[in-house]
Amino acid sequence: MSSEVAISVGNLSKVYRIYNKPEHRLVQMATLGRIRPFKEFAALHDVSLEVKRGETIGIIGRNGCGKSTLLQIICGTLQPTQGSVKVRGRIAALLELGAGFSGEFTGRENVYMNGAILGFSREEMDARFDQIAQFAGIGEFIERPVKTYSSGMYVRLAFAVATAVEPDILIVDEALAVGDEAFQRKCYARIEAIKERGGTILFVSHGAQTIVQLCDRAILLDAGEKLLEGEPKAVVNQYQRLISASLEDQKRYRQEIKSGLAIGATTSPKGETTASFWQKDESRQEEDKTSSHNYDSFDENLRSESIVEYTINGAQIKNIRILDESGNAVNSISFGRPYRYQYDVEFLESAENAGFGMAIRDTSGLHLFGQSSGEIGKGKKFNKGEKLIVTFPFLNLLSPGLYYCNAGVGKYEDGEVMYAHRIVDGFVFRVHQFGADLLCSSTINLKAGPVSVDQHAEI
Numbered sequence: 001m002s003s004e005v006a007i008s009v010g011n012l013s014k015v016y017r018i019y020n021k022p023e024h025r026l027v028q029m030a031t032l033g034r035i036r037p038f039k040e041f042a043a044l045h046d047v048s049l050e051v052k053r054g055e056t057i058g059i060i061g062r063n064g065c066g067k068s069t070l071l072q073i074i075c076g077t078l079q080p081t082q083g084s085v086k087v088r089g090r091i092a093a094l095l096e097l098g099a100g101f102s103g104e105f106t107g108r109e110n111v112y113m114n115g116a117i118l119g120f121s122r123e124e125m126d127a128r129f130d131q132i133a134q135f136a137g138i139g140e141f142i143e144r145p146v147k148t149y150s151s152g153m154y155v156r157l158a159f160a161v162a163t164a165v166e167p168d169i170l171i172v173d174e175a176l177a178v179g180d181e182a183f184q185r186k187c188y189a190r191i192e193a194i195k196e197r198g199g200t201i202l203f204v205s206h207g208a209q210t211i212v213q214l215c216d217r218a219i220l221l222d223a224g225e226k227l228l229e230g231e232p233k234a235v236v237n238q239y240q241r242l243i244s245a246s247l248e249d250q251k252r253y254r255q256e257i258k259s260g261l262a263i264g265a266t267t268s269p270k271g272e273t274t275a276s277f278w279q280k281d282e283s284r285q286e287e288d289k290t291s292s293h294n295y296d297s298f299d300e301n302l303r304s305e306s307i308v309e310y311t312i313n314g315a316q317i318k319n320i321r322i323l324d325e326s327g328n329a330v331n332s333i334s335f336g337r338p339y340r341y342q343y344d345v346e347f348l349e350s351a352e353n354a355g356f357g358m359a360i361r362d363t364s365g366l367h368l369f370g371q372s373s374g375e376i377g378k379g380k381k382f383n384k385g386e387k388l389i390v391t392f393p394f395l396n397l398l399s400p401g402l403y404y405c406n407a408g409v410g411k412y413e414d415g416e417v418m419y420a421h422r423i424v425d426g427f428v429f430r431v432h433q434f435g436a437d438l439l440c441s442s443t444i445n446l447k448a449g450p451v452s453v454d455q456h457a458e459i
């Protein structure tokens with residue numbers, strides 16, 4: 001293993017044996033394995049991955065997809081059925097609650113025991129103890145048995161120990177979700193500090209935002225298999241599409257993701273690209289370019305390369321766009337000016353209680369703003385064939401930079417809220433620098449106007 005690599009996992013598989021009754025284990029032992037009264041369940045199948053020193057990798061996937069199993073094998077607390085794991089450096093792990101501490105011992109005693117397991121002497125832990133207790137912030141509970149702790153207190157102490165011992169590799173399994181918001185912020189700051197000093201971090205989370213914000217690379221696990229590995233935002237987009245798909249579509253998506261078809265698929269089902277709408281507006285763009293009132297324009301080269309389109313489920317969103325005050329299509333816009341974010345919707349089936357939404361995210365995937373036409377479930381009925389233009393007016397107070405827009409049509413059917421159609425990162429726009437410098441460009445905000453949904457025959 002090269003010295004640049006901190007973790008190397010090769011063709012890892014884990015098969016659990018599931019016994020219907022505890023005594024079946026005895027039967028197996030008594031018959032020297034001739035009777036095998038168990039079923040086998042493959043929790044991991046042929047997973048390989050490599051984490052370089054200094055990288056932060058996020059693992060995302062549905063419940064039961066094998067994330068914890070993978071981390072436990074990497075930490076050495078679980079044996080694989082097949083495959084290899086090589087680790088270079090000292091690992092500190094925050095695995096699921098209950099692992100790591102002994103309930104009968106006090107917090108203080110557990111801190112010292114954990115330190116000893118990681119190879120620290122009593123003196124070395126003495127030097128760190130006050131800092132650990134202060135970070136955990138659990139007051140006099142540090143002198144009480146850990147079994148009396150709330151889950152939040154437990155995580156506070158576990159995180160304080162795991163990060164105070166300056167690990168080369170930090171492995172965190174969703175644990176932070178238990179702490180309160182202020183503590184989570186403290187933890188993320190500490191994770192950032194570990195990253196900055198070149199530590200390697202392996203991070204499991206269901207939180208798409210966390211993965212996008214913290215990680216250099218993400219891995220999507222599904223049913224024990226590594227489906228995708230890559231840039232966090234692209235991986236998270238596919239994960240979100242997968243978890244909100246019907247069982248039937250999930251199979252197809254898995255195939256698409258595995259074969260690489262799902263990434264950067266920018267074509268809508270009818271073969272129209274999002275850019276085709278804009279080509280219709282070329283004459284208007286020309287007019288706009290000649291007008292002297294602003295620097296707004298439409299940049300043909302600025303296209304979203306991370307579009308993820310959900311299955312059409314009764315409606316279709318088309319032609320996502322931003323229009324300036326005069327109705328010109330723009331994707332390079334000014335600070336402080338009013339615009340309309342717009343898309344067309346055609347209902348392919350009638351839908352009760354439909355609603356329309358949008359969201360804006362920055363390049364890291366951070367959700368900045370979202371708006372909807374109203375609560376889904378209290379919306380109108382729309383008939384098959386009905387065509388609409390959905391408009392979200394806004395005053396642009398976003399700082400210069402690139403932003404990605406989502407569009408979604410929701411409906412309420414059989415007591416369930418679902419997407420009739422959704423496009424993630426369907427449109428990208430730039431807030432340009434011209435004229436923004438003098439304004440307060442640190443504001444990350446939009447001033448939204450009332451959403452309108454207009455019937456339209458020609459879309």
Ligand SMILES: Nc1ncnc2c1ncn2[C@@H]1O[C@H](COP(=O)(O)OP(=O)(O)OP(=O)(O)O)[C@@H](O)[C@H]1O
Nearest residue numbers: 016017018041043062063064065066067068069070
């Ligand atoms: N000791 C065990 N015996 C049998 N099956 C197990 C055992 N531990 C885990 N499993 C099964 O293996 C699969 C993977 O479990 P794992 O805990 O790794 O998933 P996960 O992705 O971490 O799930 P979650 O997001 O819910 O924490 C699940 O279907 C789980 O039921």
